[in-house]
Amino acid sequence: MKVLVGVKRVLDPQVKARVKADKSGIDLTNAKMTMNPFCENAVEEAIRLREAGSIEEVVALSIGVAKSEETLRNALALGADRAILVLTEEVLEPLAIAKVFKAIVEKESPGLVLVGKQSIDDDCNQTGQMLSALLDWPQATFASNLELVDGTALVTREVDSGLETINVNMPAVISADLRLNVPRYASLPNVMKAKRKPLEKINLADLGLDTANRMTTIEVMEPPARAAGVMVESVAELVDKLRNEAKVI
Amino acid sequence: MSILVIAEHDNASLVGATLNTVTAAHQIGGDIDLLIAGNGCSAAAQEATQVFGVNRVLLADDPSLEGQLAENIANLVVSIAGNYSHVLTAATTFGKNFMPRAAALLDMSQISEISEVISADTFVRPVYAGNAMAKVQSSDKIKLITVRTTKFDPAAATGGSAAVETIETLADSGLSRFLGLSSSDSERVELTSAAIVISGGRGMQNGENFHMLESVADKLGAAVGASRAAVDAGFVPNEYQVGQTGKVIAPDLYIAVGISGAIQHLAGMKDSKTIVAINKDSEAPIFQVSDYGLVADLFEAVPELDKAL
Numbered sequence: 001m002k003v004l005v006g007v008k009r010v011l012d013p014q015v016k017a018r019v020k021a022d023k024s025g026i027d028l029t030n031a032k033m034t035m036n037p038f039c040e041n042a043v044e045e046a047i048r049l050r051e052a053g054s055i056e057e058v059v060a061l062s063i064g065v066a067k068s069e070e071t072l073r074n075a076l077a078l079g080a081d082r083a084i085l086v087l088t089e090e091v092l093e094p095l096a097i098a099k100v101f102k103a104i105v106e107k108e109s110p111g112l113v114l115v116g117k118q119s120i121d122d123d124c125n126q127t128g129q130m131l132s133a134l135l136d137w138p139q140a141t142f143a144s145n146l147e148l149v150d151g152t153a154l155v156t157r158e159v160d161s162g163l164e165t166i167n168v169n170m171p172a173v174i175s176a177d178l179r180l181n182v183p184r185y186a187s188l189p190n191v192m193k194a195k196r197k198p199l200e201k202i203n204l205a206d207l208g209l210d211t212a213n214r215m216t217t218i219e220v221m222e223p224p225a226r227a228a229g230v231m232v233e234s235v236a237e238l239v240d241k242l243r244n245e246a247k248v249i
Numbered sequence: 250m251s252i253l254v255i256a257e258h259d260n261a262s263l264v265g266a267t268l269n270t271v272t273a274a275h276q277i278g279g280d281i282d283l284l285i286a287g288n289g290c291s292a293a294a295q296e297a298t299q300v301f302g303v304n305r306v307l308l309a310d311d312p313s314l315e316g317q318l319a320e321n322i323a324n325l326v327v328s329i330a331g332n333y334s335h336v337l338t339a340a341t342t343f344g345k346n347f348m349p350r351a352a353a354l355l356d357m358s359q360i361s362e363i364s365e366v367i368s369a370d371t372f373v374r375p376v377y378a379g380n381a382m383a384k385v386q387s388s389d390k391i392k393l394i395t396v397r398t399t400k401f402d403p404a405a406a407t408g409g410s411a412a413v414e415t416i417e418t419l420a421d422s423g424l425s426r427f428l429g430l431s432s433s434d435s436e437r438v439e440l441t442s443a444a445i446v447i448s449g450g451r452g453m454q455n456g457e458n459f460h461m462l463e464s465v466a467d468k469l470g471a472a473v474g475a476s477r478a479a480v481d482a483g484f485v486p487n488e489y490q491v492g493q494t495g496k497v498i499a500p501d502l503y504i505a506v507g508i509s510g511a512i513q514h515l516a517g518m519k520d521s522k523t524i525v526a527i528n529k530d531s532e533a534p535i536f537q538v539s540d541y542g543l544v545a546d547l548f549e550a551v552p553e554l555d556k557a558l
């Protein structure tokens with residue numbers, strides 16, 4: 001069995017996003033870019049499944065600009081066997097991304113698709129759910145544990161009220177939460193090896209899909225700033241301020 | 250315009266987030282129907298009839314909706330979505346799970362976590378962990394929307410008099426099975442609805458030390474939360490996590506104890522009305538968003554706070 005795993009190139013999570021002066025978006029010029037953290041968990045899980053002998057091949061897929069090749073090379077260095085890059089200059093919405101994934105799934109016939117539960121740029125949290133809908137496959141989102149049992153997947157999901165367990169048929173789409181695993185680091189020899197692993201490039205236009213965006217971004221604004229606070233010297237002063245100034249206790 | 254709000258409930262009663270979602274629907278404007286989908290959920294439907302401003306309560310009560318699996322809820326939503334201009338649900342793990350699935354089945358985009366309604370087709374939503382706000386306009390025929398509940402006041406839970414209409418349910422998709430839910434059964438108030446929250450971070454050192462926060466919480470009628478580092482370290486369960494990838498909350502008072510204030514944590518609490526930070530490092534970024542900062546060792550400050558209350 002083959003696993004298809006999605007990886008997205010995003011602004012490094014340690015870097016604070018800056019709004020462009022013309023309010024057209026976020027300034028990414030010369031910004032440090034990395035693999036979306038949740039995608040790292042998805043890649044790690046796929047590699048662990050292969051190491052455990054549950055699956056044979058890990059194929060990494062990214063959809064984006066030519067530089068997304070760096071993110072795919074990173075996935076290859078971590079242990080993915082080969083990679084596919086669907087090239088586009090446009091920033092696609094999750095629905096369009098799901099359509100591209102579907103086209104690749106139809107070509108590759110994986111038994112499982114692993115994606116991150118959200119990407120830390122647009123924070124949409126949609127792609128995995130949309131892909132499983134388009135494929136008419138089951139979904140298991142926000143996974144913090146995954147076991148393959150008798151041709152099905154047993155998944156623990158992090159939900160607002162605790163941990164939910166579901167069992168889904170395969171093939172399925174699973175979206176990774178951060179506690180699914182602790183991603184490994186790529187060793188230098190593996191980084192070198194990754195340069196020679198196969199990476200196929202496909203132009204988005206050649207897939208013949210309707211990927212038109214349904215939303216227009218009118219402007220991107222700074223969030224309202226909080227007024228500066230004060231430092232208190234003691235617990236007594238804190239309690240006094242909370243009682244008599246903020247009046248919250 | 251007519252708006253469908255998909256309620257979150259536990260069969261017996263509505264989850265508070267539903268009321269905030271109804272307010273977002275009011276702001277868009279139009280008749281509001283509330284869908285209650287579950288197995289044995291007529292009590293929740295009765296409660297829903299009281300919600301102020303709701304036109305009809307649609308009840309889908311069927312064994313296929315046990316565990317509210319995304320596949321079955323999405324199919325049900327798709328079967329009635331054609332009657333509406335907008336379909337809304339709260340951006341909770343419940344809403345985030347089924348709504349994108351319903352949207353894709355309808356070949357529509359989803360507008361995630363709106364924080365403001367500008368008009369019937371234009372909304373503001375946070376991106377980059379709330380470090381920017383995007384104003385977006387949707388051209389889709391049906392707008393499928395999840396709502397950031399902290400940005401909308403709850404609708405009144407009483408004063409309404411909607412009728413309950415039973416709707417046709419669909420066969421189980423057969424794709425997935427709900428096996429169970431484990432929650433830490435706490436007597437304390439729920440994190441997302443609490444007026445006061447006290448959260449601990451890696452500085453707490455272990456789960457045992459969270460009892461200090463619980464003692465303060467009990468005196469204040471507060472909920473207890475945590476940073477991701479505290480959850481990852483196993484001090485407290487995952488449902489305590491506040492942040493970009495945990496719960497987004499905006500209580501009247503948020504007390505951060507031994508939390509450094511990473512971007513991802515701030516994303517979940519920086520809309521709180523009053524923020525207090527207790528941290529031994531005067532350079533900790535949490536002080537940049539706090540109204541009252543106390544540079545102190547938490548192991549001295551928290552017991553002292555407990556005594557002072």
Ligand SMILES: Cc1cc2nc3c(=O)[nH]c(=O)nc-3n(C[C@H](O)[C@H](O)[C@H](O)COP(=O)(O)OP(=O)(O)OC[C@H]3O[C@@H](n4cnc5c(N)ncnc54)[C@H](O)[C@@H]3O)c2cc1C
Nearest residue numbers: 450451452476477478492493494495507509513514529547
């Ligand atoms: C994709 C992604 C998503 C994330 N999502 C979330 C999220 O949803 N929520 C979240 O919280 N984090 C999230 N994080 C993690 C986040 O980046 C930080 O790592 C985390 O918030 C740090 O937790 P902390 O403040 O408890 O720990 P630390 O950063 O280690 O801070 C501990 C603090 O405790 C203080 N301290 C230590 N001992 C004492 C003492 N005795 N008295 C007083 N103060 C003391 C220290 O001075 C320090 O400031 C995410 C990260 C990524 C990459």
